[in-house]
Amino acid sequence: MALQLGDFVAALGGELHGDATLAIEGLAPLESAGPSHLSFLSNPRYQPQLQASQAGCVIVAPAMRDAALARGACIVADDPYVYFARSTQLWKRAHARPPGPAIHPSAVIDPEAVLGEDVRIGPHCVVERGARIGAGTVLKARVHVAEDCSIGARCVLHPGVVIGADGFGFAPSPQGFVKIEQLGAVRIADDVEIGANTCIDRGALADTVVEEGVKIDNLVQIGHNCRIGRHTVISGCTGIAGSATIGAHCMIGGAAMILGHLTIADRVSISAGSFVARSIGKPGLYTGIFPIDDNASWEKNAATLKQLHTLRERLKALEKKL
Amino acid sequence: MALQLGDFVAALGGELHGDATLAIEGLAPLESAGPSHLSFLSNPRYQPQLQASQAGCVIVAPAMRDAALARGACIVADDPYVYFARSTQLWKRAHARPPGPAIHPSAVIDPEAVLGEDVRIGPHCVVERGARIGAGTVLKARVHVAEDCSIGARCVLHPGVVIGADGFGFAPSPQGFVKIEQLGAVRIADDVEIGANTCIDRGALADTVVEEGVKIDNLVQIGHNCRIGRHTVISGCTGIAGSATIGAHCMIGGAAMILGHLTIADRVSISAGSFVARSIGKPGLYTGIFPIDDNASWEKNAATLKQLHTLRERLKALEKKL
Amino acid sequence: MALQLGDFVAALGGELHGDATLAIEGLAPLESAGPSHLSFLSNPRYQPQLQASQAGCVIVAPAMRDAALARGACIVADDPYVYFARSTQLWKRAHARPPGPAIHPSAVIDPEAVLGEDVRIGPHCVVERGARIGAGTVLKARVHVAEDCSIGARCVLHPGVVIGADGFGFAPSPQGFVKIEQLGAVRIADDVEIGANTCIDRGALADTVVEEGVKIDNLVQIGHNCRIGRHTVISGCTGIAGSATIGAHCMIGGAAMILGHLTIADRVSISAGSFVARSIGKPGLYTGIFPIDDNASWEKNAATLKQLHTLRERLKALEKKL
Known part of the structure; x- marks a missing residue:
């Protein structure tokens, strides 16, 4: 189905300056849009690209109205990025092909699992006994939801996700490790999205909990008994070890590693690639990354790094002398 | 099935002080247990929590007998943590729902695969030609065991595990990379547990080997021709590159990265997040992590880090002058 | 089928010195080969191992002809490593068991997907609407190719690969994150190999692109809108964030992390475990890894690292004094 400019405004609001048809x-x-594309300017920094854009129409904030009008058609919206996000949703709905069956026949759903209304479960998913899937939630394909785990409403789980595999717990003994059966489950609240091949382990005794609105990228590992606060975002390749408590509205960069049994406050941002070995009690941006360099320079600095403590002692000695 | 205190002692031994019924x-x-919960104290450090606990009964070591009795019911056991682990197993057995079919009809098992007694294979698993699965081993769901790979007895493979995909080997040529077919397999010994979405690649010429009792967490990558020694533990998100040899009884922390073609001795512990670029010949704890900091401090220190070698030279010059 | 020495030379060329039967x-x-094994010497550094080898025949470069002849049978080839790679392919073909069905009955292939000639699709794969799979490509098992994504010819996708899950894009709003539907797809060119459980996300507006001859290992994450240049190699556990552009003929070491929205030039090598936070404009080897150490030394040096900037200031002050 083709969309006209007016369809966006009719569905999403905003103030259209230009030809609704x-x-x-x-x-x-902005940079690749042509005369029949809708584009957006969310960051005023990119205003120069606005002027140069060939876009048929640009979504802008009220403060950019004049600049946008000087160029051509625009939709003025309070938050252009959210408006753009909703435009992608409108576009997707308008171009959706007829859906397949709500529950694909190859999915294996235990009769004792409970599915909400309008749940969609794709090919080769497995939903075990006692699992609950909330209304409107989508399990794309090859998603595993283990015994007694629950997923909220309007969640999206991408292919390969594993919810509720055993947490990693063993007691050492002279005869080798003795498995600690993981008797808890996983509870995921509403509006959570979980990326491809991500794993969230079931709790040892209590449950692993993911609160509402959390967004998790691909290939993330969340250990047993973690709690992830509402509206926190976790980028790809991140690992969160068991029993960590992450606050609400946090931003965890990609490939970060968070140790177990620690607490991260609300509104903490962790830079991608950082290793978090201690609790963080105050909002802010935290970083711990070895800066990349050409290999020869790195080798020299890395070698010196191993003497850093000695260097400090030598410096101290010099200071005393003077 | 409800369990009584006496059932634990009847099954697992230990010395009960309290009401067996x-x-x-x-x-x-300890901290969340109520009057109808069984809890445990494995580390004497947590003795203050013992006194405050509302648990119906606490598993303790002989040295803690008196302290525990002063509080209430207890089970005295030589190793409370192992006793607790076995209690979780007893609990799971007592509450198990009737099992489904041993081999789920959606699993694809090649007729030339060999399955031991009491093997359980869950939905959507694939077991290829020539693969062998040892007695009592469980493939949870969506597990892949490729051609000619063998899994020992009493292993547990969690959803999404891939055993025996091709190792990563290519010979560069002017026409692009030429694939080196991976002619080895993977051999996994008894009592190994492998976490969700973990991958263990088949060997190039010889086999990749995982020895008995090894425990591997989720999203771990083990390259071709590695050998992982008995009773070694590998936490989540860890990568071990090809042809690395890891000793027995090692502890590899989460998100560690171990380069290929190197050797780690027995009883080496690697801190989570560390990058191992050289062989390690002696037992001990090894670490290499950039400490996390607030971003502003990190920026200053990271910038200086790039001049570290120069700083050392300047310090040396000063020392000569004095 | 048993192979004779002469079969290799008949199929792959090279100059045989020895008994073709x-x-x-x-x-x-070299080190484990016996009298009925074919081995190879690709790096002159390993010449001492050549002399000691029990191999029935060794593939060597022309420069090694005399040294090899002094030992026994050899095949002289311009590039022994490529010759060895082709030998593994010959070996695999010669020992292949009769193939199963080209499209496994448990695979779920949308009728609107387009499959090239000689495509092989293994158990429990999912190929969605509008997807295209090029001639001769193999989807091993449990591979997911999402709507409208295209895979070139002669590609190999290992178990658990997910092509075309949604990129990670959300617009923050006071009511929580608003999903940005990912309207692009993934385009993978010819001769690409992709390792087990690796994920390549679909683009937000344009496509994510992997050019010809790229080789990707296991558990790699490639974000939306990335472009990976031809014949680049990406080792396991690596993460590449959205909108990164990686050049051709790059070598990305394992567990590297590359931030989004940056550009890596052709023929750049990134050491395993390095974090790439900036664009790299010149070919070369780049590294950023905290060197591992025994834990006690690391603790002292890491603590001092947090004062590095201060140390520099103190050094500067001393220099001024003198």
Whole structure:
């Protein structure tokens, strides 16, 4: 189905300056958009790109109205980035092909699992005994939801996700490790999205908990008994060890590693690639990354790093002398 | 099935001080346990929590007998943590629902695969030609065991595990990379547990080997021709590159990265997040992590780090002058 | 089928010195090869191992002809490593068991997907609407190719690979994050190999692109809108964040992390475990890894690292004084 500019405004609001009947053939960033594309300017920093853009129409904030009008058609919206996000949703709905069956016949759903209304479960998913899937939630394909785990409403779980595999717990004994059966489950609240091949382990005794609105990227590992606070975002390749408590509205960069049994306050941002070995009690941005360098320079600095403590002692001795 | 305190002692031994008919409704840590919970104290450090605990009964070591008796019911056992682990197993057995079919009809098992007694294979697993699965081993769901790979007895492979995908080997040529077919397999010994979405690649010429009792967490990558020694523990998100040899009884922390073609001795511990670029010949704890800091401090220190070698030279010059 | 030495030369060329009827029972490295094994010497550094090898025949470069002849049978080839790679392919073809069905009945292939000639699709794969799989490509098992994504010819996708899950994009709003539907797809060119459980996300507006000949290891994450240049190699556990552009002929070491929205030039090598936070414009080897140490030394040096900037200031002050 083709969309016209007016369809966006009719569905999403905003103030249209331009021809409502313009046919929109796609959404595109400012620099590659053409005369039949809808684009957006969310960051005033990119204003120079606005002027140069060939876009048929640009979504802008009220403060950019004049600048946008000087260029051509625009939709003025309070939050252009949210408006753009909703435009992608409108676009997707308008171009959706007829859906397949709500529950794919190859999915294996235990009769004792409980599915809410309008749940969609794709090919080769497995939903075990006692699991609960909330209304409107989508399990894309090859998703595993283990015994007694619960997923909230309107969640999206991408292919390969594993919810409720055993947490990693063993007691050492002279005869080798003795498995600690993981008797807890996983509870995921509403509006959570979980990326491909991500794993969230079931709790040892109590449950692992993911609160509402959390967004988790691909290939993330969340250990047993973690709690992830509402509206926290976790980027790809991140690992969170068991029994860590992450606050609400946190931003965890990609490939971060968070040790177990520690607490991160609300509104903490962790830079990608950082290793978090201690609790963090105050909001802010935290970082711990070895800066990349050409290999020869790195080798020299890394070698010196191993004497850093000695260097400090030598410096102290010099200071005393003077 | 409800369990009574006496059932634990009857099954697992230990010295019960308290009412054997007390109904146990769950296992719980000291701080959250209530009067119908069984709890445990494995580390004497947590003795203050023992006194404050509302647990119906606490598993303690002989040295803690008096302290525990002063509080209430207890089970005295030589190793309370192992006793607790076995209690979780007893609990799980007592509450198990009737099992489904041993081999789920959706699993794809090649007729030339060999399955031991009491093997359980869950939905959507794939076991290829020539693969062998030892007695009592469980493939949870969506597990892949490729051609000619063998899994020992009493192993547990969690959803999404891939055993025996091709190792990563290519010969560069002017026409692009030429694939080196991976002619080895993977051999996994008895009592190994492998976490969700973990991958162990088949060897190039010889086999990749995981020895008995090894425990591997989720999202771990083990390259071709590695050998992992018995009773070694590998936490989540860890990568071990090809042809690395890891000793027995090692502890590899989460998100560690171990380079290929190197050797780690027995009883080496690697801190989570460390990068191992050289062989380690002696037992001990090894670490290499950039300490996390607030971003502003990190920026200053990271910038200086790039001049570290120069700083050392300047210090040396000063020392000469004096 | 047993192979004789002469079969290798007949199929792959090279100059045979030795008995063409020698039965070859396997390929093996120099140190473990026996009298019925074919081995190879690709790096002149390993010449001492050549002399000691029990191999039935060794593939060597022209410069090694005399040294090899002094030991026994050899095949002289311009590039022994490529010759060895092709030998593994010959070996695999010769020992292949009869193939199963080209499309496994448990695979779920949308009728609107387009499959090239000689495509092989293993158990429990999912190929969605509008996806295209090029001629001769193999989807091993449990591979997911999402709507409208395209895979080139002669590719190999290992178990658990997810192509075209949604990129990670959300617009923050006072009511929580608003999903940005990912309207692009993934385009993978010819001769690409992708390791087990690796994920490549679909683009937000344009496509994510992997160019020809790229080789990707296991458990790699490639974010939306990335472009990976031809013949680049990406080792396991690596993460590449959204909108990164990686050049051609790059070598990305294992567990490297590359931030989004940056550009890596052609022929850049990144050491394993390095974090790339900035664009790299020149070919070369780049590294950023905290060197591992025994834990006690690391603790002292890491603590001092947090004062590094202060140390520099103190050094500067001393220099001024003198």
